[in-house]
Amino acid sequence: MSEQPLSDSRSDGLAPDEQRRTVRRRYAQIASDSSSCCGGSASTSDEELTQQLGYSADEDAAVAEGANLGLGCGNPNAIASLQPGETVLDLGSGAGFDCFLAAREVGGAGQVIGVDMTPEMVDKARDNVTKNDxxxxxxxxxxxEHxxxxxxxxxxxxxxxxVNLSPDKQQVFHEAFRALRTGGRLAISDVVLTAELPDDVHAxxxxxxxCVAGASPIPEVEHMLSEAGFEAIRVEPDEESEAFISEWDADRDVSEYVVSATIEAVKPT
Incomplete structure (x- = not known):
């Protein structure tokens, strides 16, 4: 892996504080009106979108209504290989859908912690704890990042x-490394950049x-994970994600620039 520093592909984008405020406002609105974060099309039903993201009908039905807001770009639980008794941390947990699915896998001896920076979303997720018993x-x-x-x-x-929503992704991966036990693993779904974004999109x-302008190229993601200390790094794009990403923006086909990917890594023993 190259030791040369990678250029900041978003150097002309929003300032970090402005980016955080923008994201927090967007997700506060989503928590309040249950709209999708990434747009979507009237031609795609909630059930179809959930299936496109990689969830089974059984998984969708296992969680009480109100937790699945259609916010993701994949199904991280499908690659996490969760075991009974494990402790799981969900970064940007939203209304809790992935957390409740993880809770089924780790069982009563396990624990799932969701972290989100939007108070309205945390309140909604806590209400869903009761709904899901x-x-x-x-x-x-x-x-x-903290x-x-x-x-x-x-x-x-x-x-x-x-992770793509963060203005400091390197810090996110450092924090993930810190929070994991030795031998612990990272298993996330996120978008990665496949082509240079138009200048007007960055800002x-x-x-x-x-979930578009903050995406990073795969080599940059691999570099950040390595810098944080991770090993066994794997970033696998999902070309089939074009089916739903192409509907994220009414004005342009953003699947020309980003693709969903599974990102895996291990904290070495």
Whole structure:
């Protein structure tokens, strides 16, 4: 892997504080009106979108209504290989859909912690704990660049189309490494950049908040994970994600620039 520093592909984008405010406002609105983060099309039903993201009908039906807001770009639980008794941390947990699915896998002896920086979303997720009648899931308010968990506290970190929203992705991966136990693993779904974005997209708040302008190229993601200390790094694009990404923007086909990917890595023993 190259030792040369990678250029900042978003150097002309929003300032970090402005990016955080933009994202927080967007997701507060989503929590309030249950709209999708990434647009979508009237021709695609909620059930079809859930299937396109990689969830089974059984998974969708297993979680009470109100937790699945259609916010992701994949199914991180499908690659996490969760085991009974494990502690799972979800970065940008939203209304809790992936957390409640993870809770089924780790069982009563396990624990799932969701972290989200939007108070309205955390409130919604906590309401959903009661709706789903679970006692091994907790939600905490916090930024994924500064996780409210102790060092070495979790076995697995999952996330669904959230890391791209951060203005400091390197810090996110450093924090993930800190929070994982030795031998712990990272298993996330996110978007990666496949072609240079038009100049007007970089500084467009709507594109930043809708999981487009913040995407990084695969080599940059691999470099950041390596810099954080991870090993066994794998970034696998999902070309079939074009089916739903192409509907994220009414004005342009953003699948020409980004694709969903699974991102896996391990904290070495």
């Amino acid at each position: 679970v006692n091994n899931v907790a939600f905490r308010l916090g930024e994924i 996780l409210p968990v102790a060092d070495g506290a979790v076995d697995v970190i999952i996330s669904n189309c959230v 467009d708040p709507e594109s930043v908040a809708s």
